[in-house]
Amino acid sequence: MSIFSRIKSFIQLFVKAVKGEEQNFTEGSINRAIFLLSVPMILEMAMESVFAVVDIFFVSRLNNSDAVAVIGLTESLLAIVYSIAWGISMGATALVARRVGEKDHAAAAVAGVQAILVGVVFSFLISLTGIFFHDTLLRLMGASEQVVAAGSGFTFWMLTGNITIMMLFLINGIFRGAGNAAIAMRVLWIANLFNMVLDPILIFGLGPIPAFGVEGAAISTNIGRGIGVLIQLYYLFSDKSIVKMSAQNFKIDWKIIKQVIEVSAGGTGQFLISSASWVFLARIIAYFGSAAIAGYTIALRVIVFTILPSWGMANAAATLVGQNLGANQPDRAEKSVWKTGLYNMVFLGLVMIVFLFFSSPILRFFTSDESVIEYGTQCLQIVAFGYLFYGYGMVITQSFNGAGDTKTPTLLNLFGFWCFQIPLAYWLAIVLKLGPSGVYAAIAIAESAIAVAGILLFRGGKWKTVKV
Secondary structure, eight states, X not given: OOHHHHHHHHHHHHHHHHHTOOOOOSSSOHHHHHXXXXXXXXXXXXXXXXXHHHHHHHHHTTOOHHXXXXXXXXXXXXHHHHHHHXXXXXXXXXXXXXXXXXXXXXXXXXXXXXXXXXXXXXXXXXXXXXXXXXXXXXXXXXXXXXXXXXXXXXXXXXXXXXXXHHHHHHHXXXXXXXXXXHHHHHHHHHHHHHHHHHHHHHHXXXXXXXXXXXXXXXXXXHHHHHHHHHHHHHHHTSTTSSSOOOGGGGSXXXXXXXXXXXXXXXXXXXXXXXXXXXXXXXXXXXXTOHHHHHHHHHHHHHHHHHHHHHHHHHHHHHHHHXXXXXXTOHHHHHHHHHHHHHHHHHHHHHHHHXXXXXXXXXXXXXXXXXXXXXXXXXXXXXXXXXXXXXXXXXXXXXXXXXXXXXXXXXXXXXXXXXXXXXXXXXXXXXXXXXXXXXXXXXXXXXXXXXXXXXXXXXXXXXXXXXXX
């Protein structure tokens, strides 16, 4: 085959992946299946990370490190919301993928609706917390009164409007489980477009629209995500999705809700454990002042921008595992995981090289404050050393979840983050007086250790016998 024929074939396959024409991945080429699933999932996750980067880009133009700091502290609080959303989303993906693999699309729709109902209840409770305790939570995170005054409104809007985060993640999990990641990708494109347009308008003001400052970033993000959720619901109730829902599906089914909660609990626990660790890490860094928090916040947004596309490949592996286990093909499921892990490791290896040599220019795109750039550069360069292991590890973790075995990665996170990472970060940063660099080193070391342990457990094969 000539080079031109190969390029033509690649373009045709890429277009097919973006269109989302194929939804059953239990047969045919595994490499083809990985590509068709990964492309839209990578683009979906890239679009999710754009939310964070766009917000920090415009807010940093306020030249107010307190405003940037409040975003970082709020993001640590929101990590709990993301944990619950991701957990329920993983439960929905596992259940829907298994039912699709069994070719029971009606049962897949019922499982998806029950997951949505569970998410709505959790979202309501979080909104109440945001309404009454947003400023108190910031203070608990170590924010000074100056930081609270500069941006408590941002925290209020992000916590109160958390249902847009919850539903966007959860419903996209349903689409991923059905093998139609292209819809999830398109939804985030549109949501991001609205956010990018509204961000500068609401932050800096335009004509009769007043300048809301950092609070405007939260309002525009909620509007953009909210529009995305409306589009998701349109797809779910139309003929465009393999998992087609109707009003009849919204009848509460306690048996399936119990199943959703059981499968989601481990996933939620994983992210709550890791999110809580990020809260503690942010609290340690807050000890070193607003510039340290701002540098950490900007660097973390850049890291998320690279990690989320990589999660796209990990999510592809989860879907392949769920569908192939549903079709009684465990060997094909395992082979899919090893191949996806290798591709992900190569991708993050390239990102690592970029961070090691170009961290400072990347950070100057967001801020001109030299002290903030110094802290951010240290974060990117040190954390990057863990990327090779993490590339494989994140695929393995999601593969456990795709199989419905959420207990194993939950225990890995519990010991890896709480028993190892947090004490190590405190010891390096405070006791040995390495400052924020000690925290960054603890992140790279712990993530690498968790990845190695996950790979060893995955090779044991117990995940193949999990029933969901």
